[in-house]
Amino acid sequence: MTPAARLFTLLASSTLLALALHTPAAVAAGFDCSKARTLIEKSVCDTPTLSAKDDQLNALYKPLMTRRIYRELETRWVNEVRERCQTATCLERAYDLQIRNLTALPPPPVPGLRDAVPLPQGSAYRTLQDEPWPRFALAAIPDMYPDSLAQLIDVGIKDGVLYALLYVANSSDGPGYNQDNWSVQPSSGVLLEYADNRPGLHVIDRDVRFAGWRISELMDQGERYAGIQDGAFYYRQRTEGELQQAMVYTLGSRQSPQATTTVFHAQSRTLRFAKARVLGNMNDENSDLRLNYEHALPRPASETVLDPESGGWSLSNLAWSERRQVLYFENSGAMACIWRVDLSGKVLSKIVPEHTAGQPLAVELDGREAIVYVEHDQLMFALSPDL
Known part of the structure; x- marks a missing residue:
């Protein structure tokens, strides 16, 4: 069975659920589902949990897209992480990863001078x-x-x-x-x-x-x-x-x-x-x-x-x-x-x-x-x- 056939099989039940519970496909994801062409894009549009995560990711990325660093990170994620997925589980994990990457963290506290502890005698880096x-x-x-x-x-x-x-x-x-x-x-x-x-x-x-x-x-x-x-x-x-x-x-x-x-x-x-x-x-x-x-x-x-x-x-x-x-x-x-x-x-x-x-x-x-x-x-x- 080809990778595409495997993915269609794995996502079939999710697709049926999406047709029953979802709003129209044209607004199902952060991109225009009426123009979805690839297997992954169609899977995102047809799977409720993936569609919701795509919306969340799109909301995080939109205010960052004017910055070259985040455009580069997004491109790399699409090409090197998301596009390599062949299962629904992989796609879920890929979206979770990028959502976490684009979510700002509080700055770490500035360490004090006594927070750095030297190596025990006889130890090495x-x-x-x-x-x-x-x-x-x-x-x-x-x-x-x-x-x-x-x-x-x-x-x-x-x-x-x-x-x-x-x-x-x-x-x-x-x-x-x-x-x-x-x-x-x-x-x-x-x-x-x-x-x-x-x-x-x-x-x-x-x-x-x-x-x-x-x-x-x-x-x-x-x-x-x-x-x-x-x-x-x-x-x-x-x-x-x-x-x-x-x-x-x-x-x-x-x-x-x-x-x-x-x-x-x-x-x-x-x-x-x-x-x-x-x-x-x-x-x-x-x-x-x-x-x-x-x-x-x-x-x-x-x-x-x-x-x-x-x-x-x-x-x-x-x-x-x-x-x-x-x-x-x-x-x-x-x-x-x-x-x-x-x-x-x-x-x-x-x-x-x-x-x-x-x-x-x-x-x-x-x-x-x-x-x-x-x-x-x-x-x-x-x-x-x-x-």
Whole structure:
């Protein structure tokens, strides 16, 4: 018996029940049943429980369909989950899964410093290498010439929409380093904004002599002078010589940035939101990862996440989640590429296996863990599969 015949047989009783209890087929589901063509579409229209779930799913998806991330998730669900079903039970489970995926969750509480507990002495992190997160491109990064450098500055959510800020510098201008004071030498580039409810990348400003961090390109990246706060993007730019001007751009406005007296200043990504301190100077020693729990009880303690003796490690771009006991980093060694450190479960996992991926930043998508990152000339997104 063919798969189609099996499904018709399994759904026959439901179809008869639907004809007896349902409203006309034209309004039986979230789509126009008079235009149903595939076996699955007809099954949804003819089965009361599936039709009701389709209505529920449609109500959840409609306000989200202007956002690229949810359009991508919906397409993937249709093609990779729903369309593979050959039984009524499978369809029911598929709809339950997507309804759960599209239902917003309350944000997780921000963990306290004492919520992170170090490993017992003699224990080790469990390593997972073959469980990558679902991921896809958000936008192509323009002006990426062979000597260009794209840097992901910050990500955030405003009114439910994901925003990401990037700076693309031409490395022929710089950036270079003054070894005496570790300040970035002047270079020009373009500031870009990604808004998930609009296609592509918006140019905030061109020929910007960006001064967004104390140390650029090194793994710690130093103190931050650029970032998102209260729905606006603050940054600094050089004017003449080493003189700097603070600027502000309202997210999603597509208006010219303005000079401001408000100055953004934050810790390095290695320390910002940290649930534990990273031991050692991460700009000099990047072949191992050790965490120091300064607030652990009854006394401070430390743990080794990865040992340099295991080989293949070259860490950079460490970034903490604000709301989770999680640290992300880019590894440019033999075991590339983006890794996740779960301080609660004591698990080290490779979540993005592509060797050109880097600069991960954490974001909460309707209460779910996700990261935004750069992969060569693409702005990328990855969502935790643990939904």
